[in-house]
Amino acid sequence: MIGTEGSPPPASPAVTVRRRRWLTVLLWLLVAPFAVWAAARVLGLEGVYPSIQLLAFTPYVAAVSLVPLALAALTKRIWPAITAAVVVLAFAACVLPRSVPGTDAGDPDGPTVRVMTVNMLYGQADPGQIVRLVREGGVDLLAVQEYSAHGQAALRAAGLEETLPNAVTYPRENAGGSAVYSRFPLADQGYRQLTSFVQAHASVRVPGGPDVYVESAHPCAPIGRGSGACWRADLAAQPAASPGGPVTVLMGDFNSTLDHKAFRRVVTKGYRDAADSAGTGLSPSWPYDDRWYFPGVTLDHILADQRVRVRNVRIIHIAGSDHRAVFAELVLPKAGA
Known part of the structure; x- marks a missing residue:
């Protein structure tokens, strides 16, 4: 039986593979800008105008970087998910300490x-x-x-x-x-x-x-x-x-x-x-x-x-x-x- 009446026939294996590949490519394209931004922040690659200005918005970019991580995890794309997780951790190491009171050694x-x-x-x-x-x-x-x-x-x-x-x-x-x-x-x-x-x-x-x-x-x-x-x-x-x-x-x-x-x-x-x-x-x-x-x-x-x-x-x-x-x-x- 090909399929129940009124329902579309199942996609062929080749179509399914192409769809999965395109989804993986899209996820990499989504992760890549965040990875570049995190690398620039960690390595201090400020460049020139307007990249100097853009780096000031790193805390907002850090928050949004959770989106590609969530999408990669939900779609079970292992390497995009691992890369996105590394990016999130890099952002967290740069940004989150500012919200935590430090140990003050002053008198x-x-x-x-x-x-x-x-x-x-x-x-x-x-x-x-x-x-x-x-x-x-x-x-x-x-x-x-x-x-x-x-x-x-x-x-x-x-x-x-x-x-x-x-x-x-x-x-x-x-x-x-x-x-x-x-x-x-x-x-x-x-x-x-x-x-x-x-x-x-x-x-x-x-x-x-x-x-x-x-x-x-x-x-x-x-x-x-x-x-x-x-x-x-x-x-x-x-x-x-x-x-x-x-x-x-x-x-x-x-x-x-x-x-x-x-x-x-x-x-x-x-x-x-x-x-x-x-x-x-x-x-x-x-x-x-x-x-x-x-x-x-x-x-x-x-x-x-x-x-x-x-x-x-x-x-x-x-x-x-x-x-x-x-x-x-x-x-x-x-x-x-």
């Missing part, structure tokens, strides 16, 4: 310093909200990027200098300026000139603790052809935290994430990423404006000297800016330690 009994970094978007961010966050959070050190003369005047009018009276400020038009505001006295004030932006810095005299070197970081963004060179150069120019030198804190808009090798190299200069250490390293900080359709990525960071203990990291929406602020409590080593 738990040292003086606490509360720090915050804000990108003001050409000085347009809400100054009243920034000052309110500084007061309510007991912020001791504030780093500002995209700091214009308008932003400086707005922060002064909102009363920032009443709470953080010591400052090193370098306003510039557009996105080039930066500043550091402090509750404590400052010394050795200056700035670092990068390709396009300046980075204000100073030594902060913290009561009961060592002097802290703080810098408002803002390397150029990889936003077009040829921008990769300035992006790499600006990240490479970030200062190191030397075990024998001052306790160092870099905070700002780094225009990069932990999925960028160039940024990871900065972290290995003696720092820990505060959000990564606190288990909040997957919290996006950009963009937070009317681009609701754009997946958020983590461009803003607080890098703390490895001698510093990190706790209570928060990512905070700032009205008028396309970046969120990053707040952290840092426990310094005791003076003379």
Whole structure:
């Protein structure tokens, strides 16, 4: 009997084999882009624009990489399934540790310093909200990027200098300026000139603790052809935290994430990423404006000297800016330690 009435005849063995082959090919085609992306992330093959930008979205790609693994497993394609599993594991090793609090070896009994970094978007961010966050959070050190003369005047009018009276400020038009505001006295004030932006810095005299070197970081963004060179150069120019030198804190808009090798190299200069250490390293900080359709990525960071203990990291929406602020409590080593 060929088949029951009304039902199609069974496919011939040759047709079945062709269908299985095509399904296997389709699965390989689905797995391949994820495998290439994972290899680029693991090996640090950032290339040039736009691949530098694309790597920032690795956490989203890592989540979607579960789809080809599930399809390969359901269709019982062994080698595509094994390859997809390796890809998923590679992504997991790169991404998941950011959501797990790390072991912090810093001194738990040292003086606490509360720090915050804000990108003001050409000085347009809400100054009243920034000052309110500084007061309510007991912020001791504030780093500002995209700091214009308008932003400086707005922060002064909102009363920032009443709470953080010591400052090193370098306003510039557009996105080039930066500043550091402090509750404590400052010394050795200056700035670092990068390709396009300046980075204000100073030594902060913290009561009961060592002097802290703080810098408002803002390397150029990889936003077009040829921008990769300035992006790499600006990240490479970030200062190191030397075990024998001052306790160092870099905070700002780094225009990069932990999925960028160039940024990871900065972290290995003696720092820990505060959000990564606190288990909040997957919290996006950009963009937070009317681009609701754009997946958020983590461009803003607080890098703390490895001698510093990190706790209570928060990512905070700032009205008028396309970046969120990053707040952290840092426990310094005791003076003379």
